[in-house]
Amino acid sequence: MRLDAARGKGRGAHGVLPWTWLPYVSVTVTVVLLTMLLHAVGLGYDRVNIVLLYLFPVLFSAVYWGIGPSFYTAAISVMAFDFFFVPPFFSFSVDDLRYLFSFFVYLAVAALTATLAARLKQQLRYARQREAHTASLYTLSRQMTAISDLQTLLENVCKQVSVTLDAAQVVIYLPGGSGEQERELQLTAASSSTSEWGSGESEMVIARWVFGHGEMAGKGSGTLREYSGLYVPLRTEERMYGVLAVLGQNEHEAIFTAEIKRLLEAFGSLTATAIARVKLGEEAKLAHLTAESERLRTALLDSVSHELRTPLATIIGSATGLIEGEQIFSSADRLELLATIREGSLRMNRLVTNLLGMVKLESGMLRLRSTLCDIEDMLGVVLAQVKGYQQQRQIVVRLPERVPYFAGDEVLLEQVLVNVLSNAIKYSPDGSEIVVAVQEDEANRQVIITVADEGPGIAEGEREQIFEKFYRSSATSHVTGTGLGLAICKGIVEAHGGTIAAVEPQNRRGAVIRIALPIGDRQYVTGEDEGGSERI
DSSP states (O other): OHHHHHHHHHHHHOOSSOGGGHHHHHHHHHHHHHHHHHHHHOGGGOHHHHHHHTHHHHHHHHHHHOHHHHHHHHHHHHHHHHHHHSSSTTSSOOSSTHHHHHHHHHHHHHHHHHHHHHHHHHHHHHHHHHHHHHHHHHHHHHHHHHOOOHHHHHHHHHHHHHHHHTOSEEEEEEEESSGGGTTEEEEEEESOSSOOTTSSHHHHHHHHHHHHHOOOEETTSSSSTTSSSEEEEEEOSSOEEEEEEEEOSOTTSOOOOHHHHHHHHHHHHHHHHHHHHHHHHHHHHHHHHHHHHHHHHHHHHHHHHHHHHHHHHHHHHHHHHHHHTTTTSOHHHHHHHHHHHHHHHHHHHHHHHHHHHHHHHHHTOOOOOOEEEEHHHHHHHHHHHHGGGOTTOEEEEEOOSSOOEEEEOHHHHHHHHHHHHHHHHHHSOTTOEEEEEEEEETTTTEEEEEEEOOSSOOOGGGTTGGGSTTOOOGGGTTSOOOSOHHHHHHHHHHHTTOEEEEEOOSSSOSOEEEEEEEOOOHHIIIIITGGGGGGO
16 A cells, blocks of 8 residues: 555656656566577577477566566567567568467466466455554554543544554544534544635534544545545444545545555444543543542531431530539539530541641642641640540550651641550550550651550451541441541542551550651751751
8 A cells, every 4th residue: 555655656757757657667677588598598499498498477567567568578578589589580471371370379378367366466465464453553542542532532643543554644523512513523634734624614513424424435436526635434333423534645546446445443332432432431530529529518418417416415504504504513523524625626626627638639729838847745745635535545655765866847747646546546445555656666767656545456458448538337337437547548648658557466455556757868857957948
């Protein structure tokens, strides 16, 4: 196919020796040289051997140039044989009429041989062409399977069709807009950005006709054949998706053969199927996002309403009791009610803080204010915040001899520790022990903080899921919570370049949350150069 195009270009570019005459000139020179050689050698004028040798140029021209040059070779070979090797010599007459029968047999054998050779050559060319088309379709189908973006898919189709057919321009029209404009075609993709073919009014008119009728039109078809380019509908059995238009290199050459049209129909069918797949994928993704959004919205409303209503009712009840029962309650009772109000307020404050933190994480508004953090001071602040509701649980803090410093946002990291420690308090029985341990991993230059409780623990299959938004374990569903705390912790820790995970407790029951934060440059964080905190 590309060879044909190259030949077409050669005819226009060179006027010295047209390509079509080259086989005839070549076989003429070959027959002349063979005749001179045979006449010089003589071969004892064994005419049977001589006439057999003249079959070689015929076979050669049939294999390489087809039937026309091979018949021409057979004719000049008979003339050369008659003129130089059949008495009377150097004359086209014969002294024995039986030579005429020999000439006829030679021509018949040459014609039959040339026809068979040419047919085999043509079949070989068709086989190679079908192989190339099959390979092109396979390549396109493989690309379509891997591509999920519609624009990239269409551009790939245009380029693949252009390379396969050596086309000047390939464009794809798809309906755009919505509502009444939904069926208005637009030029969506093109193989070349430098060519303006396809965007003109005439091309758009033909494309609209093809899209409306679902039939092929343009050059080489039975409809609107006077226009340049061939327009192929992109349709499946259920729906029309667009139009594929192809412009050949030479508008006056009939390149859109039946084979090419079948190939373009195959390209069109593949493209329509791929478009349908991408659109169905987008619709499924949109439906999934809508369902997920609805699920999250419902979960958020349920959790927030429940989490807010409980402490709010407690605060209202305690405050009402203080106001209306001033003469009834003793000082100890009033202190207890005030402590209940404080605990409810802290609980609501944690919920609001977590909600705001999640909004910042989701919207990308979270910005770290990195300073030099002292884990000992941070734990002091965290323990003071959870002291009000730890009840009879004992919190044990284990620090190394040399407390590591590291760079981070102290406020956000305190929120992480408060959330993790609050979970440990919430899910562990009253009177149990909660161990907060800090270690320094010098090999990986990390500070490791672990919080271990003696609660029911975390199932192995849920150790990753507990860090997802609104995830609540079925084993602890009776405990109030929103499922946001650990998700926020994960976002904050990862923003610091660290990791957080639920790990297997060693030689004890309960759950262990492990937080690893990078230490950074030791020469700096140990306080030798505190003036350069922004460098970390």
